[in-house]
Amino acid sequence: MNEELQTKQKLLESAKADFLEHGFKNASLRRICKNAGVTTGALYFFFKGKEDIFEAVISEPLAMFEKMFERLVNTEFTDAKAFDKTEEEMMRFLLRYRSEVMIILDKSEGTKYEGFKAAYLQTLENVFTRFFKKYLPAPDPQLIHVVTAMRFYGYLEILYGGHGEDEAVELAKTVGIYADAGFAGLIKAMTGVHNG
Amino acid sequence: MNEELQTKQKLLESAKADFLEHGFKNASLRRICKNAGVTTGALYFFFKGKEDIFEAVISEPLAMFEKMFERLVNTEFTDAKAFDKTEEEMMRFLLRYRSEVMIILDKSEGTKYEGFKAAYLQTLENVFTRFFKKYLPAPDPQLIHVVTAMRFYGYLEILYGGHGEDEAVELAKTVGIYADAGFAGLIKAMTGVHNG
Amino acid sequence: MNEELQTKQKLLESAKADFLEHGFKNASLRRICKNAGVTTGALYFFFKGKEDIFEAVISEPLAMFEKMFERLVNTEFTDAKAFDKTEEEMMRFLLRYRSEVMIILDKSEGTKYEGFKAAYLQTLENVFTRFFKKYLPAPDPQLIHVVTAMRFYGYLEILYGGHGEDEAVELAKTVGIYADAGFAGLIKAMTGVHNG
Amino acid sequence: MNEELQTKQKLLESAKADFLEHGFKNASLRRICKNAGVTTGALYFFFKGKEDIFEAVISEPLAMFEKMFERLVNTEFTDAKAFDKTEEEMMRFLLRYRSEVMIILDKSEGTKYEGFKAAYLQTLENVFTRFFKKYLPAPDPQLIHVVTAMRFYGYLEILYGGHGEDEAVELAKTVGIYADAGFAGLIKAMTGVHNG
DNA sequence: AATGAATGAGGGTTCATTCAT
DNA sequence: TATGAATGAACCCTCATTCAT
Numbered sequence: 001m002n003e004e005l006q007t008k009q010k011l012l013e014s015a016k017a018d019f020l021e022h023g024f025k026n027a028s029l030r031r032i033c034k035n036a037g038v039t040t041g042a043l044y045f046f047f048k049g050k051e052d053i054f055e056a057v058i059s060e061p062l063a064m065f066e067k068m069f070e071r072l073v074n075t076e077f078t079d080a081k082a083f084d085k086t087e088e089e090m091m092r093f094l095l096r097y098r099s100e101v102m103i104i105l106d107k108s109e110g111t112k113y114e115g116f117k118a119a120y121l122q123t124l125e126n127v128f129t130r131f132f133k134k135y136l137p138a139p140d141p142q143l144i145h146v147v148t149a150m151r152f153y154g155y156l157e158i159l160y161g162g163h164g165e166d167e168a169v170e171l172a173k174t175v176g177i178y179a180d181a182g183f184a185g186l187i188k189a190m191t192g193v194h195n196g
Numbered sequence: 197m198n199e200e201l202q203t204k205q206k207l208l209e210s211a212k213a214d215f216l217e218h219g220f221k222n223a224s225l226r227r228i229c230k231n232a233g234v235t236t237g238a239l240y241f242f243f244k245g246k247e248d249i250f251e252a253v254i255s256e257p258l259a260m261f262e263k264m265f266e267r268l269v270n271t272e273f274t275d276a277k278a279f280d281k282t283e284e285e286m287m288r289f290l291l292r293y294r295s296e297v298m299i300i301l302d303k304s305e306g307t308k309y310e311g312f313k314a315a316y317l318q319t320l321e322n323v324f325t326r327f328f329k330k331y332l333p334a335p336d337p338q339l340i341h342v343v344t345a346m347r348f349y350g351y352l353e354i355l356y357g358g359h360g361e362d363e364a365v366e367l368a369k370t371v372g373i374y375a376d377a378g379f380a381g382l383i384k385a386m387t388g389v390h391n392g
Numbered sequence: 393m394n395e396e397l398q399t400k401q402k403l404l405e406s407a408k409a410d411f412l413e414h415g416f417k418n419a420s421l422r423r424i425c426k427n428a429g430v431t432t433g434a435l436y437f438f439f440k441g442k443e444d445i446f447e448a449v450i451s452e453p454l455a456m457f458e459k460m461f462e463r464l465v466n467t468e469f470t471d472a473k474a475f476d477k478t479e480e481e482m483m484r485f486l487l488r489y490r491s492e493v494m495i496i497l498d499k500s501e502g503t504k505y506e507g508f509k510a511a512y513l514q515t516l517e518n519v520f521t522r523f524f525k526k527y528l529p530a531p532d533p534q535l536i537h538v539v540t541a542m543r544f545y546g547y548l549e550i551l552y553g554g555h556g557e558d559e560a561v562e563l564a565k566t567v568g569i570y571a572d573a574g575f576a577g578l579i580k581a582m583t584g585v586h587n588g
Numbered sequence: 589m590n591e592e593l594q595t596k597q598k599l600l601e602s603a604k605a606d607f608l609e610h611g612f613k614n615a616s617l618r619r620i621c622k623n624a625g626v627t628t629g630a631l632y633f634f635f636k637g638k639e640d641i642f643e644a645v646i647s648e649p650l651a652m653f654e655k656m657f658e659r660l661v662n663t664e665f666t667d668a669k670a671f672d673k674t675e676e677e678m679m680r681f682l683l684r685y686r687s688e689v690m691i692i693l694d695k696s697e698g699t700k701y702e703g704f705k706a707a708y709l710q711t712l713e714n715v716f717t718r719f720f721k722k723y724l725p726a727p728d729p730q731l732i733h734v735v736t737a738m739r740f741y742g743y744l745e746i747l748y749g750g751h752g753e754d755e756a757v758e759l760a761k762t763v764g765i766y767a768d769a770g771f772a773g774l775i776k777a778m779t780g781v782h783n784g
Numbered sequence: 785a786a787t788g789a790a791t792g793a794g795g796g797t798t799c800a801t802t803c804a805t
Numbered sequence: 806t807a808t809g810a811a812t813g814a815a816c817c818c819t820c821a822t823t824c825a826t
Contacts, residue, residue: 007810023305026221029796040797042811050796143370146353150371153349157342167338174339175346177385178378185377186370203785225821236822238786246821399806417614421800432801434807442800501611534755535762538745542763545741549734566731566774567738573773574766581765595789617817628818630790638817 008046010036016057019103024054025110054111058104061097062113065104068093073123083131084176091155091172095165102160124148135187143186151179204242206232212253215299220250221306250307254300257293258309261300264289269319279327280372287351287368291361301352320344331383339382347375400438402428408449411495416446417502446503450496453489454505457496460485465515468522475523476568483547483564487557497548516540527579535578543571596634598624604645607691612642613698642699646692649685650701653692656681661711671719672764679743679760683753690748712736723775731774739767 014036018027029050033040047053068090075086094101105117125148132139154175158168210232214223225246229236243249264286271282290297301313321344328335350371354364406428410419421442425432439445460482467478486493497509517540524531546567550560602624606615617638621628635641656678663674682689693705713736720727742763746756 028794030794038810039812041799041813044797045810140370142357142359142367145357146350146367146371147374149353150346150350150374154342154346157345161338161341163338171338171342174336174382175342178343178346178382181381181384182374182378185380186374188377189373224819226819235787237788237824240822240824241785420798422798431808433803433809436801436803437807532762534749534751534759537749538742538759538763539766541745542738542742542766546734546738549737553730553733555730563730563734566728566777567734569777570735570738570770570774573776574770576773577769578762578766580769616815618815626789627791629792629820632818633789 007036007038007042011038011043011046011053012057015053016099016103019054019057019107020099023107023109024050029053051111054108058100058108058113061100062104064093064097065101069120069123072127075127083127084173087172087176088169091158091169092165094155094159095163095168098159105156121149121152124152136190147179147183147186151175154179203232203234203238207234207239207242207249208253211249212295212299215250215253215303216295219303219305220246225249247307250304254296254304254309257296258300260289260293261297265316265319268323271323279323280369283368283372284365287354287365288361290351290355291364294355297355317345317348320348332386343375343379343382347371350375399428399430399434403430403435403438403445404449407445408491408495411446411449411499412491415499415501416442421445443503446500450492450500450505453492454496456485456489457493461512461515464519467519475519476565479564479568480561483550483561484557486547486551487560490551493551513541513544516544528582539571539575539578543567546571595624595626595630599626599631599634599641600645603641604687604691607642607645607695608687611695611697612638617641639699642696646688646696646701649688650692652681652685653689657708657711660715663715671715672761675760675764676757679746679757680753682743682747683751683756686747693744709737709740712740724778735767735771735774739763742767 011032014032015027018032018035022028027050029043030040032053033043036042043053047056072086075082104113105120108114108116125145128148128151129139129141129144132144155172158171158175161168161171163171207228210228211223213231214228218224223246225236225239228249229239232238239249243252268282271278300309301316304310304312321341324344324347325335325337325340328340351368354367354371357364357367359367403424406424407419409427410424414420419442421432421435424445425435428434435445439448464478467474496505497512500506500508517537520540520543521531521533521536524536547564550563550567553560553563555563599620602620603615606620606623610616615638617628617631620641621631624630631641635644660674660678663670692701693708696702696704713733716736716739717727717729717732720732743760746759746763749756749759751759
C-alpha cells in the first residue's frame with residue numbers, strides 16, 4: 001500500500017521538478033520516469049499522458065488560485081489598506097505552493113494554462129483601474145497596465161526569492177508602501193498638471 | 197554577391213522570428229530554413245549550428261547592450277535625475293532592438309545567454325544599492341532586489357507593449373515618477389520608524 | 393460461483409465485440425477488460441493470453457462448423473436439390489452464430505485461424521468440382537474456383553445483411569435459383585461449343 | 589540521381605508490400621524502412637507520414653479507378669453485352685494494378701479510403717438496379733444487393749487468382765455468362781410465380 | 785554557395801503480459 | 806478470484822546535424 005502511493009507520489013514529484021526546470025514542452029516523460037525509478041509504462045498507469053500528469057501536478061493549487069482570483073474580481077477595494085489584507089492572504093498562499101505557482105505562471109506553455117498569467121494580470125489590472133478611477137477622472141490605461149505589471153512582478157520576485165513565509169509577507173508589505181507612495185506621487189503629478 | 201547576403205540575411209530574419217516565437221529550444225531549424233526559402237544545408241554553410249545562428253541573431257545588439265551595461269556600472273548617479281537621462285537612452289536602444297532584446301532576455305533558455313537577464317538585474321541592483329545607501333545607512337538588500345526587479349519589469353512591459361518610441365519614453369518617465377515617489381515613501385517610512 | 397461465471401462470460405462477450413469490431417490484431421485487451429468491468433489480471437486468470445481468449449470466443453461455433461464441414465466433404469450430392477437442403481441447414485447455423493462466424497472468417501488475421509476461410513472455400517470448391525464433373529468431362533478448375541467463391545460470398549453477404557432467419561433462408565434459396573440457372577447456362581454454353 | 593530515385597522507389601515498394609501484407613494499421617514504418625535499407629528519418633524526407641506514403645502508393649491507380657467509377661455511374665447499359673464491354677476494360681485495369689487495388693479495397697482500414705469498397709459496391713448496385721428494373725417491376729433490393737456482391741467478389745477472386753491478363757478477361761467473360769443465365773433464371777422464376 | 789538525401793537519437797504513447805497480494 | 810502496479814518493446818514522428826555533390 002505504501003509502495004503504490006510512493007510510485008505515484010514519486011512520479012508527481014519528479015514531474016514537478018522536470019516541469020519546473022524545463023517547462024511543459026521540454027519536459028521529458030522518459031526523464032521523469034527515470035528519476036522516479038520506474039519505466040514509462042508505469043506513468044501511463046496513473047496518468048493519461050503528459051498533459052494529464054501536468055494537471056495532476058498543479059490541480060490543487062490551481063483550484064485555490066482560481067478561488068482567490070474570483071474573490072479578487074468581486075471585491076470592492078475602498079482604499080489601499082483593504083487591498084493589503086487580501087494581498088497578505090494571497091502571498092501566504094503563493095508561498096505554500098511556490099513550485100506549482102511558478103509552473104502555472106511561467107512553465108505552462110503548450111498547455112491550456114499558458115494564458116493563465118495574462119488572464120491574472122488582466123484581472124489585477126481591472127482591480128487597479130477601478131481603484132485609480134477614484135482619484136483620477138481618466139487615468140492612462142497604458143500606465144495602469146505597466147504599474148500593475150510592476151506590482152505583479154514584485155510579488156513574483158518575492159516568491160522566487162526563497163524567503164520564509166513571514167519574511168515574504170513583510171517584504172510584500174514594504175513593497176505595498178513603495179507602491180502606495182508611488183501611486184500618490186503619480187496622482188499629485190497629474191492633478192498638479194491639470195490644476196496648474 | 198547580392199544573393200549571398202540575401203540568403204544569409206533571410207536566414208537571420210527567419211531565425212529571429214522563430215526564436216522570438218518559440219524560444220531557442222523549441223525553435224526549429226527546418227522551419228527557419230523553410231521560411232527563408234532555403235534548405236538546411238544552406239544554414240550550415242553560413243552557421244555552425246543552432247547556437248551559432250542564435251548568436252548571430254543577437255550579437256550586434258548584445259555588444260551594444262554590454263557597452264551600456266558597463267557604462268551603467270561605472271557611472272556614479274548623484275541623484276534620480278542623473279539616472280533618468282541614462283534611462284531614456286537605454287529605452288531608445290531597447291526599442292530599436294526590441295526583438296533581439298526580447299530574445300536575449302526571455303527566449304534564450306538552453307543557450308549560454310540564459311543567465312543574461314539575471315546578470316543584468318544584478319547590475320541594476322548594484323546601481324540601486326549605491327543609490328539607496330546615500331539615504332539609508334543599511335538598506336534591506338532583499339527590498340532593493342525586489343524594487344529593482346519591479347522597475348526592470350516595468351521597462352520590459354513598456355517594451356512588450358508595442359508603443360512608438362516617444363510614447364514609450366514618455367511612459368518610462370512617468371514610471372520614473374512612480375518609482376521615485378515610491379522610493380521617497382520608503383525612505384520616509386524607514387527613517388520615520390527609526391526616528392519615532 | 394455465479395459471479396465467477398459472470399466475469400468470464402462478461403469477458404467473453406466484451407472480447408467478442410472487440411474482435412468483431414477491430415479484428416484480432418487491433419483488438420485491445422485493455423479495452424476488453426474495461427468494457428467487461430474488470431482488470432487485466434482477471435482476464436489472465438481465465439485465459440492464457442490474447443490468442444487464448446480468441447479461441448474461447450470462437451471454439452464452440454468452430455467445433456460445430458467443422459462438423460458441418462466434414463459432412464459437406466463426405467456427402468455425395470446427386471443433384472442441386474440435395475445441396476439446397478444442406479444449404480438451408482448451414483445458413484441457419486451461420487445465422488445463429490453470426491458474430492463468431494464473422495470473426496472466424498474475416499477477423500482472425502494474426503491467429504492460427506486466419507487460413508480458415510480459404511480452407512472452407514477449398515472444401516466447398518471440391519464439392520462443386522464433384523458436382524460439375526457429372527455434367528462436364530473436364531471443367532475448368534479456375535472457373536469452378538470463381539463460381540464457388542461467388543456463391544460463398546453470396547452467403548456471407550446475406551449473413552452480414554442483418555436479416556431475420558427465415559428471411560435469410562428465403563434469400564439464400566433465391567440465390568440458389570440464380571446459381572443453379574447460372575450453372576445450367578454454363579453447361580449449355582460449354583457443351584454447345586463442344587457439340588457444335 | 590539514380591540513387592535518389594532508388595531510395596524513394598524502394599520505400600514505395602517496401603511500403604506497398606507491407607500494406608498489402610499487414611494492412612494500413614498494422615503496417616510498420618520501421619519495418620518498411622528496414623526492408624528498404626534506410627532509417628526512419630529517410631522516409632520522412634520523402635513523405636509526410638504513414639498516411640502520406642499510403643496515398644503515394646495508391647494515388648495513381650486510385651485516380652484511374654475513380655475515373656472508371658464515374659463512367660460506370662453515368663453510362664446507361666441497354667443490355668448485358670453493353671455491360672460486358674465496360675467489364676473487360678475494368679478487368680484489364682484492375683489486373684495492371686493488382687496490388688494497389690487489393691490495398692485500396694481490403695487493406696485500407698484506418699485511412700480515409702476505408703469506405704471505398706462499400707462505395708464502389710453501392711455504385712455497382714445502383715447500376716444493377718437500373719438494369720433489373722427493365723425486366724421486373726419491383727425487384728427485391730436485398731436480392732439485388734446480394735447478386736451485385738456476388739459478381740463483385742467474382743471479379744475480386746479472379747484478380748486475386750494470379751492469372752495472366754487475357755486469361756483473366758476470358759474468365760470474367762465466362763462469369764458473365766454464368767451471371768446472365770442466373771439473372772434470366774431469376775426473371776423466369778419470378779414472373780412465373782406471378783403468372784401462375 | 786547551396787542542394788537534397790540520410791542518419792540516429794529522442795519525443796509521447798499503446799500494448800500484451802507478468803506478478804505480488 | 807481478481808486487483809492493480811509495473812515492465813519493456815514497439816508504435817509514429819521530429820529533430821539537429823552531416824555530407825557527397
